[in-house]
Amino acid sequence: MKKELLKERKNLNRKMLIKLVIDFVMTILMLVEMAYTFTGNIVHELVGISLFILFIIHNILNRRWYQTIFRGKMNVRRILNIIINILLLVMMVVLIISAVPISRTIFSFINIKNDGLTARQIHTLAAYWGLIIMAIHIGMHWEMIMGVVRKMIGITERSRIRIIVLQIFAVIIVVHGVQASFYRDMGSKLILYSTFDIFNSDESFIKLFSDYLSIVAMYICGVYYAMKIAPKGKKTKYIK
Secondary structure (H helix, E strand, C coil), rough: CCHHHHHHHHHHHHHHHHHHHHHHHHHHHHHHHHCCHHHHHHHHHHHHHHHHHHHHHHHHCCCHHHHCCCCCCCHHHHHHHHHHHHHEEEEEEEEHHHHHHHHHCCCCCCCCCCCCCCHHHHHHHHHHHHHHHHHHHHHHCCHHHHHHHHHHHCCCCHHHHHHHHHHHHHHHHHHHHHHHHHHHHHHHHHHCCCCCCCCCCCHHHHHHHHHHHHHHHHHHHHHHHHHHHHHCCCCCCCCC
């Protein structure tokens, strides 16, 4: 009996590790997609297809969530989680659909008459919103992710020094994220006022990547700490 429990726990840990690796790779690929001016069209489209395939795998691995979406009790956190998950799903679908008419490589054989501008605007708008929603999604699950990571690397005791260091690191990330948000004009991009980055020949890929990484990390930190200090609230049953 004990061996069976250990085997089951090992299988669960392996499955969770696979999920975390897929989520990590998806995050990196999403950030790489923001660097179109450096990667070029072919890499951009190949990475986009890879990202969408991983997103499908992610949903297959988490298919139980869809089966229980309206079961049990509801509270504010669970409702927000459902909304964010659905929005992320919508953004990914919009991304792949809008990518077809503007494709110059993978879907170029599909002849769709359009001026390209509207589809490109929709595609980039969905990309920026998808980036933010993805960060919020990760932030809402960050406590669980950290719990799994701590268990995997064998951290069982709380360390006040480690907590303080991580909190200082979080502050630095948020400050950098705010600065990068203004520098990248994220506000305009999220309202379709301006959806394209102005190419700077002096800028490096590392600079662009780190800016968007800090923006994602800023939202993860913000959502994580907001959920920690927010009241739990009373649970209410879902009414069909």
